[in-house]
Amino acid sequence: LDLNGNGDVSGNFVIGGDLTVNGTTTTLDTNLTEVDRIEVGANSNTLAGIAVTQSGSADIVRLYDGASQVVTVDDEGKVGLGTNNPSSLLQVDGDVTIKDASPAIFFIDDAGVPQTPDYRIQVNTGNFVIKDDTNSATRLLINSAGRVGIGTDDPARILDVNGTVRISNGASIEWGGTSASIAG
Numbered sequence: 001l002d003l004n005g006n007g008d009v010s011g012n013f014v015i016g017g018d019l020t021v022n023g024t025t026t027t028l029d030t031n032l033t034e035v036d037r038i039e040v041g042a043n044s045n046t047l048a049g050i051a052v053t054q055s056g057s058a059d060i061v062r063l064y065d066g067a068s069q070v071v072t073v074d075d076e077g078k079v080g081l082g083t084n085n086p087s088s089l090l091q092v093d094g095d096v097t098i099k100d101a102s103p104a105i106f107f108i109d110d111a112g113v114p115q116t117p118d119y120r121i122q123v124n125t126g127n128f129v130i131k132d133d134t135n136s137a138t139r140l141l142i143n144s145a146g147r148v149g150i151g152t153d154d155p156a157r158i159l160d161v162n163g164t165v166r167i168s169n170g171a172s173i174e175w176g177g178t179s180a181s182i183a184g
Helices: none
Strands: 061-065 068-073 079-081 090-092 119-124 127-132 138-142 148-150 159-161 164-166 172-176 179-183
Touching: none
Parallel strands: 079 090, 148 159
Antiparallel strands: 061 068, 068 079, 119 127, 127 138, 138 148, 164 172, 172 179
C-alpha cells in the first residue's frame, strides 16, 4: 500500500469494518470485468438499500446497456423503459410481456387501499378479453380476426352483441336468434 502526498492510494486497500466518507463529492471510478459486480445487501426494515437524492434538474437514474440508455428516472420521478425522455409517469417504448397465470390490473383508492378489480383484462391465443372478475364471464372480446363480441366469447360477425342495447333516448334493442325488436 502506497500513500502519496496527494492522498492517493495505489495498490490493494482492504477495509475490515465500516467506511465513512466525509465530503461533498465521492466518485467511484472503475470498470467492472465480466466477473465483477456491485452488490448491495440491505438488512433493514426501515432503510432503503439504495437511496439517491438529486437536488438539481438532471435525471435521478440512468441505466445503460453499452452506449444505449435503457432505463431512466427523470428529475420528476417519471420512469422511462426504452426511452431516455419519458413524457408520462411510466412510458414503455417497446414490447411488454406480462407472464402470469391470471394477469389482472389492480387499483388503489386515494387512501392507498388496494381495490379488487371488477374486471380482468387478458390477452390470450390472439384474443383481447375483458372478463368479469367475479364469475369470469366475458364482457368484451376482440378476436384475432378483428371481430368484436360484447357479452359473448365467440363473435360470429364483425360486431356480435349478446344482450340488450340501450339507446340514449331510453329505447332498447333486443336480439333473439335471427330477429331484433325495439322497445321504448
